[in-house]
Amino acid sequence: MLRPWLFAVLGLxxxxxxxxxxxxxLTIGGVAPLASPQARVLVAAAFALQYLLQKLWSSWRARRNNERVVARLSPAPVPQATAEAAQLRARFTAALDTLRHARFGGRGGFWSSLSWKFGRQYLYQLPWYMIIGAPGAGKTTALLNSGLHFPLAGTLGRGSVKGVGGTRNCDWWFTDRAVLIDTAGRYTTHESDRVADRQAWESFLSLLREARPRRPLNGVLVAVSITDLVGFDAAQLAEHADILRARLGELQTALGMRLPVYLLLTKCDLLVGFVDWFSDFDRSERDQVWGTTFDFPASMAGAAADEFAPSFDRLTERLAAGLVDRLQSERDPQRRARIFALPRQLRGLREPLDELVRRAFGLQTQQQRASCACLRGVYLTSGTQEGTPIDRTLSALGRELGLEQRILPPNQNSGKSFFLSRLLGEVVFAEAELAGRTPSRQRWQERLMLASLVAVQFAAVVLAAWWVIGYSRSVEQIVQLGSEVARFRPLVEAPPTRTDYDPRPLLPALNAMRELALERALSPPASALLDLGAGARRKMAAATQQAYDRMLLGPLLGQIARGIDALLHGGADVNLQYEALKAYAMLNDPAHFDAAALKAFVTYEWDSSLDPPLAPAERTQLVEHLGALLDAGAVGSGASIDPAVVASVRARLNGQRPAQRVATRLKAMLGTASYEDFTVASLGAGSAQLFVGADGRSAPxxxxxxxxxxAYRNGVLDAVPGIAAQLASEARWVLGAAAPNDEASAALASSQSAAEVLSSYRADYARAWSDFLDDLQVKRPAGKDEALHQAQLLGAPDGSLATLLRSVVRQTTLGTRAQAGEGAQAAVPVSDRFERLRQFVSPGADGHAPLDAALKSFDELRALWAPNGLSGDAAASMSRLERIRDDARRDPEPLRSALLALAALAQPPAMARGATPTGSVGGSALSRQIGARLGPLCRQLVPGHYPFDRGASREVSLADFARLFAPGAAFDEVFGQFFASHVDTSVEPWIVRDRGTALDATDLERFHAAARIRDVFFARGRTLPALRLTFRPLDMDASIDHFELEIDGQTIAYAHGPLVARVVSWPGPHSGARISVTPAAEGAVAPEFSGPWALFRLFDRVAIEATASPQRFRAVFNVGGRRTSFEVESDAGGNPFRLPDLERFDCPSGP
Known part of the structure; x- marks a missing residue:
């Protein structure tokens, strides 16, 4: 079975x-509102959204109403209520706790999916029915055997018959179709305790009225037992009918509404012959309705009681008509006798039933028409087959003759019910909407209906008035349009006939017609509804728009065509002639019409050729008219140009290389694009104050x-292939060139042109940024205070200098060789040209970039300028200043010039000339003092230790190595304290400035060697030895498929692919170095080392070839006669693997 929601989806x-x-x-007034796909999608989406919102609102309202019902049904404690009323309220409250969130399944199917009423419903939404009857009338038994589904039976139970006394209290039956309220029989008869029963009855009605104020009940089921009907005498029957009439009257009075009433004759199985007649019926026959349903008008008028007797006679006559057939089908004589008696039994019930119906439901006076019960039908039912059958005929005859009555054998329970299931499901529940609403609700609906009718009539009158006003206004507009057209007609019918191509004379006529069309099309009426119905504004707007279009296609297009002709006849620039030839082809060939390209060309031609130039207002107006002309689609100029002129222009253009045309088109495109120039000022106001041009005064x-x-990423990369392809495709119809033999040839020609243009663009790109850097320099400070402030700004990690360098690197890093695509290959020359700067600002494996250390040099300069910076220890300050200078010489511009300029302003005071570092101590004595200070530590760490002794197995630790050579360590400290101010370190080799300084040449060279070791291993002020190495593969033997070099956990691999550089840091995360090649060489063992100096031990076995740059060299790795070569570049000032100062270093002698 399909789900209800699936029906909803299918419906939508x-x-x-x-x-x-x-x-x-669908058209309305000649307009198709749903012609566009967007409008149709919008309508469908709006309908689906409206349906969804309705479902959500209905669900929320149902939950709210159900919660309200449950809240109202929850009884408040009444101190003076009777025990009976208190018990009723207690049971009712317990049931509500279960039903608060219960949902009941309704009818499935398509309508179930579209309406909340027929889907799964809350308690509030189900129809509610009350069942009343005397005790023992069989109300509960009828419900239990009705075939209804009780979804909450597991929680609330199905209920049960409580003996001959009937149900003691009110029972609520919650089915999936309705709520059935089974009242206690004594509520009907008030025979137990009249006062208590009446109070409980009124309390029950109060609960219903509070629970469902709009419609407390949908109907009433009145149960009358056959046994009561047969056993009552005339007085008892009249009393019972009066009781039923009174209870129904009280019910309708208390609830304030008329309810449909269904009279159920229960326990029909006790009639003699009933079970014998109907026991052979199948399920469908037993489920059918047996009784009579009255017409609704008769029920509402109280005339149903008068129609009962004829209807019951027809019922008994139909049963008697089938008597012969039923007797023939029965073989048991005793059963046949009982079957034969059933029609007489029913006829015997006619008189008491008619009396009951007339007295309980009949219209006794005309004044009772509005208050009498609305009897919908009388039905015979049977819930069980238990008890002794009643033979009304034999009982009456025996009483008349004084004979003893013979007791008939009791019925055997067959577990079957008769004439109940369809009665409730297809008759009673199907008429749930017949019940009216409460008077207050009914009055509210009547007022709403009246208000709606008044609103509709008012809207009709207002709409008619608007239409009349709209018609009169249309007449006025037509007259006004006629006068305006008469005023502009000379401009339209007699446009200027200039022989040149200046469009300005056309502007008055074009502006007049456009304003007229826009006024009719865009100006709203006095009221939006005035344009409905008889309004002629749309027709007048269409007429004026057509006149404006004729102006565009006639005079304006003719002027454009004459301008193109002038360009082709004249000696214009070859690129301009190409565009003119293309525009001429587009105007005369709709297959190649391009509105955007044609508009750009015409606008450019107006700007460049008209004399005097167009005023801004004139240009804006002409461009708007041109856009209106071209936006309508392909247009034909109707102008023809001398074929000889076209051939001459084509011959001239075909002599130009395709790449030139592509470059010209690219330059024009970039010129019109809004790409901002890169300036120092764009980095912030502080940057404009720090940097100047090469002349030292103007802005860079x-x-x-x-x-x-x-521009490169968003414009050039995407535009160049497109321009090349477009020009290649245009060549045939613009230049008349022969078409390529196939698509592959055309694509190849296009890609070659694109590659050539990109190569030229890359060269210009690199040149522009090189010129920018060459012109850029840091503003020279005017004094010490300005220098201090400048150093503070330049040294900030996020300051102007760092931001500038990073921005330059980002702008010049267009791609790498590892990236795919032509665009990436185009970026390689630009990127490589600025490779050193990119490595300078890029973080290494340790997360720090060389730029970070360089920026700290500005802080050191500021420290030297401090009040005690230069006066405290002049030698140490001089050493620090020299180191800053040495580091700056390896930095890129403009950082290099800025550091050197600021360092030049910091000079330590000269020491007293002629004084020796140690007073009057001589040279040999000074050497002994140096040996005493440095000798013990040096002799402990250097001799017999690698890397000083290349054959040693023991290695000096990196920390001990730093104790000797790091900035401010042993050698640096002694030299700074005693000799820095007396030695000129700016020349090679170092020389002593003061002849009185007693410093031995061997000691001076030893300090110089220690300084060179410091500069190589401790660049940028590092406290531990560290290197940043760049490996770039150069060549590898063909016999090697894969080469791999691992350095301290960092892998460099090469497999005859792209020559991609790899940057590693030493020391790395894992100590060790090894080489592996695939396939492995037979008999060869790949070298592998461990320890902090493993990389140096590995390079001891590598052939190294020097280059012109001291920090760049060629390393050749040889494994089993197979070679792989790399270019290696160090961030230090020299080659750390072939450093003579390290291999020849000796310690000073001492005690």
Whole structure:
């Protein structure tokens, strides 16, 4: 069985398909509102959204109402209530706790999916029925055997018959179709305790009225037992009918509404012959309705009681008509006798039943018409087959003759019910909406209906008035339009006939017609509804728009065609002639019409050729008219140009290389694009104050916007292939060139042109940024205070200098060789040209970039300028200053010039000339003092230790190595204290400035060697030895498939692929170095070392070839006669693996 929600989805889908396919066929006043796909999608989406919102609102309202019902049904404690009323309220409250969130399944199917009322419902939404009857009338038995489904039976139970006394209290039966309220029999008869029973009855009615104020009940089921009907005498029957009439009257009075009433004759199985007649019926026959249903008008008028007797006679006559057939089908004589008696039994019930119906439901006076019960039908039912059958005929005859009555054998319970299931499901529940609403609700609906009718009539009158006003206004507009057209007609019918191509004379006529069309199309009426019905504004707008279009296609297009002709006849620039030839072809060939390209060309031609130039207002107006002309689609100029002129222009253009045309088109495109120039001022106001141009005064030059990363990525990379392909495709119809033999040839020609243009663009790109850096320098400070402030700004990690360098690197890093695509290959030369700067600002494996250490040099300069910076220890300050200078010489511009300029302002005071570092101590004595200070530590760490002794197995630790040579360590400290101010370290070799300084040449060279070791291993002020090495593969033997070099956990691999550089840091995370090649060489063992100096031990076996740069060298790895070569570049000032100062270093002698 399909789910209800699936029906809803299918319904929405069907509606959407209907709107999509049938929507364009709907026209209103000649307009198809659903012609566009967007409108149809919007309508379908709006319908689906409205349906969803309705479902959500209905669900929320149902939950709210159900919660309200449960809250109202929860009884408040009444101190003076009777025990009976208190017990009723207690049971009712317990049931509500279970039913607060219970949902009941309704009818499934399509309508179930579209309406909340027929889907799964809350307690409030189900119809409610009350069952009343005397004790023992069989109300509970009828419900239990009705075939209804009780979804909450497991929680609330199904209930049971409580003996001959009937149900003691009110029972609530919650089925999936309705709520059935089985009242205690004594509530009907008030025979137990009249006062208590009446109070409990009124309390029960109060609960219903509070629970469902709009419609407390949907109907009433009145149960009358056959045994009571047969056993009552005339007085008892009249009394029982009066009691039923009174209870129904009280019910309708208390609830304030008329309810449909269904009279159920229960325990029909006790009639003699009933079970014998109907026991052979199948399930469908036993479920049918047996009784009579009255017409609704008769029920409402109280005339149903008058129709009962004829209807019951027809019922008994139909049963008697089938008597012969039923007797023939029965073989048991005793059963046949009982079957034969059943029609007489029913006829015997006619008189008491008619009396009961007339007295309980009949219209006794005309004044009772509005208050009498609305009897909908009388039905015979049977719930069980227990008890002794009643033979009304034999009982009456025996009483008349004084004979003893013979007791008939009791019925055997067959477990079957008769004439109940369809009665409730298809008659009673199907008429749930017949019950009216409460008077207050009914009055509210009547007032709402009246208000709606008044609103509709008012709207009709207002709409008619608006239409009349709209018609009169349309007449006025037509007259006004006629006068305006008469005023502008000379401009339209007699446009200027200039022979040149200046469009300005056309502007008055074009502006007049456009304003007239826009006034009719865009100006709203006095009221939006005035344009409905008889309004002629749309027709007048269409007429004026057509006149404006004729102006565009006539005079304006003719002027454009004459301008193109002038360009082709004249000696214009070859690129301009190409565009003119292309525009001429587009105007005369709709297959190649391009509105955007044609608009750009015409606008450019107006700007460049008209004399005097167009005023800004004139240009804006002409561009708007041109856009209106071209936006309508392909247009034909109707102008023809001398074929000889076209051939001459084509011959001239075909002599130009395709790449030139692509470059020209690219330059024009970048010129019109809004790419911002790269300037120092764009980095912030502080940057404009720090940097100047090469002349030292003006602002630095800017990089044109067409050479920025944004232009390259968003413009050039996408545009160049497209321009090349477009020009290649245009060549046939613009230049008349022969078409390529196939698509592959055309694509190859296009890609070659694109590659050539990109190569030229890359060269210009690199040149623009090189010129920018060459022109850039740091403003020279005017004094010490300005220098201090400048050093503070330049040394900030996020300051102007760092931001500038990072921005330059980002702008010049267009790609790497590892990236795929032509665009990435185009970026390689630009990137490599600025490779050193990129490595300078890029973080290494330790997360720090060389730039970070360089920026700290500015802080050191500020420290030297401090009040005690230079006066405290002049030698140490001089050493620090020299180291800053040495590091700065290896830095890129403009950092190099800035550091050297600021360092030049910091000079330590000269020491007293002629004084020796140790007073009057001589040279040999000084050497002994140096040996005493440095000798013990040096002799402990250097001799017999690697890397000083290349054959040693013992290694000096990196920490001990730093104790000797790090900045401020042993050698650096002694030299700074005693000799820095007396030695000129700016020349090679170092020389002593003061002849009085007693420093031995061997000691001076030893300090110089220690300084060179410091500069190589402790660059940027590092406290531990560290190197940053860049490996770039150069060549590898063909016999090697894969080469791998692992350095301290960092892998460098090469497999005859792209020559990609790899940067590693020493020391790395894991100590060790090894080489592996694939396939392995037979008999060869790949070298592998461990320890902190493993990389140096590995390079001891590598052939190294020097280059022109001291920090760059060629390393050749040889494994079993197979070679792989790399270019290695160190961030230090020299080659750390072939450093003579390290291999020849000796310690000073001492005690």
């Amino acid at each position: 889908l069907a509606f959407s398909l209907l709107v999509w396919f049938a929507g364009p066929l 030059r800017a990089v044109p916007g067409r050479y920025t990363l944004e």
